[in-house]
Amino acid sequence: MREKTKTIPIKIMDDAFNTGVVIGKIALKDLNQFKAAAESHRDNYHLFFLQEKGTTSIEIDFHTYTIKPTAVIYIHPNQVHRMLAIKNTTVSVWAVKTETLNREYLALLEDITPTKPLSLKKEAFSIISETVSLCIKLSERNHEKLYQSPLKDSCNTLVALVVSQYLAQSKSVDKLSRFEFITKSFKSLLEANFCTVKKPTDYAQTLNISTAYLNECVKKATGYSVSHHIQQRVVLEAKRMLYHSNKSVKEIATQLGYEDYAYFSRLFKKITVVTPSAFRSKNHD
Template sequence: MPRKQRSIPVNAMATEFGTGIAIEKFSMSDLGELGAGALDHAASVHRHDSHSFFLLKNGTVNIIIDFEQYVITPGSVIYIHPDQVHHAVASADMVVSSWAITNENLNPEYLKLLESITPAKPLVLTDETFNMIDEAADICIKLTGQKPDRLHRLLLKDCCNALVALVISQYLKAAKPADKLTRFDVINKSFRELLEQNYTNLKRPAEYAEMLNISIPYLNECVKSTTGYSVSYHIQQRVILEAKRLLYHSKSSVKEIAAALGYDDYPYFSRMFTKMTGMSALAFRNKNLG
C-alpha cells in the first residue's frame, strides 16, 4: 500500500486519556469486539508518543521492532522506546497488560535509566516477579476507572511510575551489575549514550573521543573490546537504522533522508548504505513495500 506520509507515523497512545498516561488489560477477543480498526492499529507500523510496556500473561505475540522479530511468551515483559517503530505480525490467545507514559510524566531518573537500556528485548520474569507486576498493573487499571478527584492524576502518575520502576529493575538485574563493569564497559556505555544523542551531526570517532576526553585509539579499543565492533561501525549502524525507518515509513527521497541524517554527500551515503546492508537504499524500500 503506498505511504502518503513523509515521516514515520506516531500514534498518540498516551494522550487519549488526557493525562499523558494510559493503562489497560486486553485480550484477542477484546480487540475483535473493537472491530477491524483495532486489529489494523496493532498490525500497522508505527511509533508511540510515549514509553510503552507490555506484560504478557497468556498466549504468544510475534512483534517486529526496528526490523528485528521477537516472540513474546507468557510471563514476559517488553519495553519499547518512543523512537522505535514496531508492529505485531501475529498473536494467539493473548492476554496482555499494557501501559504507556510520556516523558513529562516520568520520574526523571527513570527516564534516564530507560534511555540506557534501549533497545530492550523481551524479558522473561520469574513467576513471583510477574505476579507482583501484574497485580500492580491491575491496581493502576482500577485507578483509571475511579471518578477523578483532586489526587486522581497524581495517584495514577505515581502508580504508573512504580510499574515502570519495577520493569526497569528487572532489566537492570539482567544486565551486568554496575560494580562489575570494567573501565572499557563504562567508556563504551558513555559512547553509546553520546551516539544516540548526536548521530545525525557527529560522524567521526575523533569527535566522540574528544567529548569523552580520551584518545581515538583508546576509545576504539574500549568499544571494540566490549562489542566486537569499531566506533565507526557503531556510528554507521545507528545512522543506517534511522535510514531504514525513514525508507520504510516515509515518502522522503533517499537524498532527503541522507540530508536529514547529516550527509550532504549523497553518493557517499548511498555507498555506505549498500555496504552496510547488502542492498541499495531504493532496493531496501522496494523490497519492504512489497
C-alpha cells in the same frame, strides 16, 4: 504493497486527563480487533506489554518477536513497530510519556534499549501484575482531586519493577569495567547525536578522552570500532525511513546529516550490501 506516508507515522497518546499515563488490560481474539496496531509506527510515549495469556507476534525494527505468557517487553519511542498476529491474547498495556518518567528510570530505559521479550518467573510476574491492577484502579479514580499524583507515582513504580527485571540479566553500573563504562557513555551520546556528529574524534572530545582510547574501550567492550557503531546507527535510521516512509533517498541522506548523497549511498551499500533504492524495493510488501 504497504501504504507509505511522507514520514514514519507517530501515534499520539490519548491523554484526556493530562496525566502522561494510559494503562489498561485488553483481551483480543485476533488482530482484526486491533487493526490500528498492524500499521508500522512510532509512539510519542514509552510502551510496555505484559503478556498474560495467548500469543502476540510483533515486529520491532525489522526483528520479529513472539511473546508468550508470562513475559514483558518494552518499546522505546524511537523504535518503529507493528503487530503481526494476535491469538487469544490477554495483555496489560501501559504507555508513559517521557516527562512523566522518573529521571533515573528514564536513563535506565535508554540504557536497556533495544530490548527483547523477557520471560518472567512466577514471583516477578505476580508483583508486576498486582501493580498493574493497582495502576488501573487508580486510573479509574479521575474524579478525585489528587488523582494525577498517585497514578504517576504508581506507574513509575511499575516501570521500575520492569526495568529491574531487565537489569537483573545485565551488569550493574558499579560492576562495569572502565572500558564498559566508557562504551556505555559513548552509546548514550551516539543515540542523541548520530544525525549531526559522525566523527569519533568529536565523541572522544566530549568524553574528555583521546580518540585512540575511546576506540580501544569500545572495541574491547563490543568487538567493533567507534566508526562501526556510528555507521550502524545511521544505517538503522535510514532503513526505518526507507521502509516506512516515501521520502526520497536524497531527503533521507540530508535528514541524517549527509549533504553528499552519493557518499551516503556508498556508505549504505557498504553496510547492507545493497543500495538504498534496492533495499526499499526488496522490502516492499
